[in-house]
Amino acid sequence: MDFIKKHYEKVLLGLVLLGLAVAVALLPFYIAQEKEDLANRRNAILNPPIKPLPPLDLSGYQASFDQLQKHPELDFSKPHNLFNPVQWEKASDGHLIKVQNGDEIGPKAMSVLKLNPLYTTISFESVGASGSNYLIGVTRDADPDPRKRRKTSSYVDLGQKTDFFTLESAKGTPDDPQLNLVLNDSGKKLTISKSQAYQQVDGYSADLRYEPENRGWTARRVGDKLLFAGDEFTIASINLVATNHFEIVVSAKSTGKKTTIQYSPDL
Numbered sequence: 001m002d003f004i005k006k007h008y009e010k011v012l013l014g015l016v017l018l019g020l021a022v023a024v025a026l027l028p029f030y031i032a033q034e035k036e037d038l039a040n041r042r043n044a045i046l047n048p049p050i051k052p053l054p055p056l057d058l059s060g061y062q063a064s065f066d067q068l069q070k071h072p073e074l075d076f077s078k079p080h081n082l083f084n085p086v087q088w089e090k091a092s093d094g095h096l097i098k099v100q101n102g103d104e105i106g107p108k109a110m111s112v113l114k115l116n117p118l119y120t121t122i123s124f125e126s127v128g129a130s131g132s133n134y135l136i137g138v139t140r141d142a143d144p145d146p147r148k149r150r151k152t153s154s155y156v157d158l159g160q161k162t163d164f165f166t167l168e169s170a171k172g173t174p175d176d177p178q179l180n181l182v183l184n185d186s187g188k189k190l191t192i193s194k195s196q197a198y199q200q201v202d203g204y205s206a207d208l209r210y211e212p213e214n215r216g217w218t219a220r221r222v223g224d225k226l227l228f229a230g231d232e233f234t235i236a237s238i239n240l241v242a243t244n245h246f247e248i249v250v251s252a253k254s255t256g257k258k259t260t261i262q263y264s265p266d267l
Helices: 002-006 008-046 059-069
Strands: 087-090 096-099 110-127 133-140 152-157 165-173 176-183 189-192 198-210 215-220 225-228 231-242 245-252 258-263
Touching: 110 176, 110 189, 110 245, 110 258, 133 165, 133 176, 189 198, 198 225, 198 231, 198 245, 215 225
Parallel strands: none
Antiparallel strands: 087 096, 110 133, 110 198, 133 152, 165 176, 176 189, 198 215, 225 231, 231 245, 245 258
16 A cells, blocks of 8 residues: 555556557557448438339320320321322313312213113014015114114025025914024024014113213214213223123223223112
């Protein structure tokens, strides 16, 4: 105790030095702890915990996208006029005709009102004075030569061959015989009498209408000329192509182009 009293300054200094030594020894651990705390604080400031955002509501955008995927197809073909401006043609009488699909003018605008059958008719008229020949009349409505369309009658003997038929035989009573004929071109056999003539359709004439120029034609035949749409057209053919369905072909003089007009009486 006396020692401490005598040397308390030294003891005190020793304790202080010991404390400093301990403090120096612990200083690296303190610094390391401070660095770690500072690093944690820095990370807490720079990289704070982030809560995930709630899912975005994209239903409106998705609906718009789906609508874009189903956009309507644009059709700029005729009669759409954006890239197909309307064409107007002047008719011969001066009025304007709107051309949308090309069928409003020219031969495609021709309409058929009616077709009239052209018959070849063979008829028995009388017995000759000798009783061995027969007066037979022939009418050929379809003949291209108008002079040959009239009825012609001539006496024909049994077995005689004319330009159109051969009189093969005669049956029945002398005053009302039944004459058996054979057509030269087809070999077809037929019978005529006073009450029964023979007819076959050998062609047609047509009643036509061209509405753009308010023109019409009746009983026009193959080979006839028609003037309309600034050109001359010739009827090239009138044909039955199917049951109750006809085709009338007209040819343009200026170009030689042929156009077919369809016609069905029941339509």
